[in-house]
Amino acid sequence: MQLVTGNRLRDGVPVYFIEGGRWSPALDDASLVDDSKADSLLAEALGGPKPLPVVAPILIEATRQNGHIEGLSLRERIRAQGPTTGPMTHQRLVIPGAS
Amino acid sequence: MYRYDDFDHRFIDERVAQYRDQVRRRLAGQLSEDEFRPLRLMNGLYLQLHAYMLRVAIPYGVLSSNQLRKLAQIGRRFDRGYGHFTTRQNIQFHWIKLEETPDILAELASVEMHAIQTSGNSFRNTTTDPFAGAAADEIEDPRTYAEIIRQWSTLHPEFSFLPRKFKIAISAATEDRAAVKMHDLGLYLRRNEAGEIGFEVMVGGGLGRTPLLSHTINPFVPRRHLFSYLEAVLRVYNQYGRRDNLYKSRIKILVQSLGPKKFAEEVEAEWNASDREAVALPDTYVREIAAAFAPPNYDRSPTDEGAITRDAAGNSGFARWLKHNIATHKVPDHAIVTISLKPIGETPGDCTSDQMDLIAALADELGHGEIRVTYEQNLVLPHVRRDRLFTLWQKLDAAGLGSSNIGLISDIICCPGMDYCSLATARSIPVAQDLSRHLAAREEAIGNFSIKISGCINACGHHHLGNIGILGVDKNGEEVYQITLGGDAGNDAAIGAILGPAVKSGEVTASIDKLIDVYLDRREGSERFPETYRRIGAKPFKDALYAPR
Amino acid sequence: MLLVEDGTLGEDRWRHLEDDEAVPEDPAITVSLARWLKTRDTLRTHNGKLGLRLPNNAAPEEIAPDLDRLDLIVLNFPKFTDGRAYSQARLLRDRFGYKGELRATGDVLRDQLLFMRRCGFNSFVVGERAVAEEWGKAFGEVDVFYQKAADGTPWVMRQRLGKPN
Structure with missing residues (x-):
């Protein structure tokens, strides 16, 4: 399964494409389509009114688990959820597998 | 430290206005992302995973307390209350909105700062010894030359679209604290037998996919001819550096493929054909810039070393800090203090806005208002009286900045x-x-x-x-x-x-x-x-x- | 469409000949470097104005002896990020004393115009968007310069020393 994502032009926030022409900062809002329909989803995203409100939209691989969409790559999970480690004293997550 | 004159102020204001218009044109759709990217990169703006990232230039790592307070304020107002000091002696903010960047640059301009050329295929921030002006082992203060190079390399009309980025570092001390040899172009300040100042010029260092150390291509370029020699190097690179492969486009690859000797000959030929006097650097001008880096007004009364020994004996944390974070100052009774941004288990180089404000206040109170950034991602107070070290350490430690690990394995x-x-x-x-x-x-x-x-x-x-x-x-x-x-x-x-x-x-x-x-x-x-x-x-x-x- | 140094727009009045195209009687023509090197002596006797298109990997030295006969040199930016022609322009102006028209073509964008002018270009092949976006204004956005360049504008070090040029 794939979806279309990019970063919003005005503030750089990661956003996800919803069929019909809207973009959402919430990954769960994304239109997740079969690989066979991915190219047409991207074409629809790129074909929106200019200037596109999003920089460099691309397709990424994702799955739906327990009702939530999740990117397959670690990079996409970090993009969606934020850094795995925070600034000074604001740490959130620990490294998987580390002591 | 260097203060802007009317030319610099006018330039930076024009530049902010120019950038503001570029952002306006981008948001209005007149510029494509491909066209805009190099323009924003020329102003240090990247698009990262979560947001835009703004890399602010800290010329040769030198900050005034007012500038540091401004960075703290930017961190609070436009970011998430912190910044990240980089290996190029700069600071970057990771949660920036494009539409706010013109205002951030205007804020920076108000304290004589900018983000020009912290990215892009042109000159980057020229770096130097973070102990400059305070180190006991330097020939001259390298900041004078770093500032001269900073100005010359700002929006250079011929060299703003080089094959790839170009980094210059300069050191004037016996000990190289600026990692000069890993730079595209490195300068070691030298004094020749006649007592004249010049530069050993090293070219072709760099890390990345092909890590190489630089080669000396001229053991002594007289100070007067600094600009013409640099232009000769850059002109050879601009014309012959590879542009077909991103990973082979740094000057190090050109130097490697021609061989340092042949590269040096090419530069020499270009230099000999150029009109050196047209861009000669007069002694009077060097003195004018050097005056900006005059030493602060040191309090030269003697320190009670016994008190320091007693404080250290009574406080092992302070004793450890004295051992690792203090370097010898050229003026008696003074010390160079490195503030570690590597607390155990934290993000190397991160500093909260509150910490920046505290460091700025301590610099005013105890360190003549000066702060330096090191390429190791720490901060330095270059001029602190030894009898104030204990007070300083206590205040730093209370704010989580008292780590005593400079040069140790946790100073990552x-x-x-x-x-x-x-x-x-x-x-x-x-x-x-x-x-x-x-x-x-x-x-x-x-x-x-x-x-x-x-x-x-x-x-x-x-x-x-x-x-x-x-x-x-x-x-x-x-x-x-x-x-x-x-x-x-x-x-x-x-x-x-x-x-x-x-x-x-x-x-x-x-x-x-x-x-x-x-x-x-x-x-x-x-x-x-x-x-x-x-x-x-x-x-x-x-x-x-x-x-x- | 052509933009010139003073910010005005005009049309290109030159004919840019292919290498196999016959040389016309007298209008202003440009030829490629290859053609110039092959038939330089004949071309020099051409009645009209003569121009040369120099690829950005050619050394300006090659045409240094011919500069007295050339009225136009066209330099190319295949991509705006490819900055070789800036150095060619400076060499032509500063080292070889070329005084004629120096034209930028290829991927010429508004925000590079000022750099180009400073390196000695005085005409620019631009697209239609140059009208709407008032590209001529780009020349005046910054007027403080930290380097000596080919356009003779004052630069800061010399201004501070009281000798602007």
Whole structure:
């Protein structure tokens, strides 16, 4: 399964494409389509009114688990959820597998 | 320090207005992303994973307390209350909105700062010795020349679209504290037999995919001809540097393919054909710029060293800090203080806005209002009276800035990695945090040691120059870490060698532990790690790390 | 469409000949470097104005002896990020004393115009968007310069020393 994502032009926030022409900062809002329909989803995203409100939209691989969409790559999970480690004293997550 | 005159103010204001219009045109759709990207990069603005990232130039790592307070304010108002000091002596903010960047640049301009050329294929921030003007071992203050080069390299009309980025570093001291030899162009200030000032020019250093140290192409370029010589180097590079392959476009590849001797001849021919006098640097002008870096008004009354000894005896934390974070100042009764931005288990180089404000206040109170940024991602108060050190340490320590680990194994250089950076192939911050937590207990026993971590081959974390270098790469969707040994920065600069197959992310700390064990077991006397490594070779380390258990 | 140094727009009045195209009687023509090197002596006797298109990997030295006969030199930016022609322009102006028209063509964008002018270009082949976006204004956005360049504008070090040029 794939979806279309990019970063919003005005503030750089990661956003996800919803069929019909809207973009959402919430990954769960994304239109997740079969690989066979991915190219047409991207074409629809790129074909929106200019200037596109999003920089460099691309397709990424994702799955739906327990009702939530999740990117397959670690990079996409970090993009969606934020850094795995925070600034000074604001740490959130620990490294998987580390002591 | 250098203060803007009318020309500089006018320039920076024009530049902010120009950029504001560029952003307007981008948001209005008149500029495509492809057209806008180089323009925003010329102003230090990247698009990263979560937001835009703004890299603010800190010219040669020198900040006034007012400038640091402004950075704190920008962190609060436009970011999330912190900033990240980089290996280029700059600071970057990771949660920036494009539409607010013109206002941020206007705020920066109000304290004589900017973000010009902190990215892009042109000159980057010229770096130098963070102890400049305070170090006991310098010939002259290198900031004078760094400032002269900063101005000359700002929006250079001929060299703003080079094959690739171009980094210059300059050192004027016996000890190279600026990692000069890993730069595209390095300058060592020299005095010749006649007592004249000039520069040894080294070209072709750089890290990234092909790590190389630079070669001297001219042992002494007279100061007067600095501009014409630099232009000759850049003109050769601009015309002949490769543009067909991103990874082969740095000047180091040109120097390597021509050979340093042939490259030097090309530069010499270009230089000889140029009109040197048209851009000659007159002594009067150098003196004018140097006046901006006149020493502060030191209080020269004697220090009660006995009191310092007593305070240290009564406080082991302070004693440790004195041992590791204090360097010799050229003026008696003064010290150079390095403030560690490497608290155990935290993000190397991060500093909250509150901490920046505190450091600015302490600089005003105890350090003539001056702060420096080091390429190791720490801060420096270059002029502190020795009898104020205890007060300073207490205040720093109360704010989480009292770490005593400068030059020790937890003083890790680390890029932002995949937690922030869109180029990264793996995370680096969590690796640094885990190593720092784990190794802190025995860092005194280990002594001087450098670990440097990069989250991709571009090597912002200087991993090639770490005694132990760690490079995070992606292997089939998994983060793995390649280990290099024997690297070193400074006078004995060396590129580390890859030890063997990469290790998994959960095994980095345990692996480094084993390597440290070998070092502690095999080192002789006060031997530093690179010396031990060169003496005993890679095999004992390989055996320890890869031998079947 | 052509933009000139003073910010005004005009049309290109030159004919840019292919290498196999016959040389017309007298209008202003440009030829490629290859053609120039092959038939330089004949071309020099051409009645009209003469121009040369110099690829950005050619050394300006090659045409230095011919500069007295050339009225136009066209330099190329295949991509705006490819900055070789800036150095060619400076060499032509500063080292070889070329005084004629120096034209930028290829991927010429508004935000590079000022750099180009400073390196000695005085005409620019631009697209239609140059009208709407008032590209002529780009020349005046910054007027403080930290380097000596080919356009003779004052630069800061010399201004501070009281000798602007």
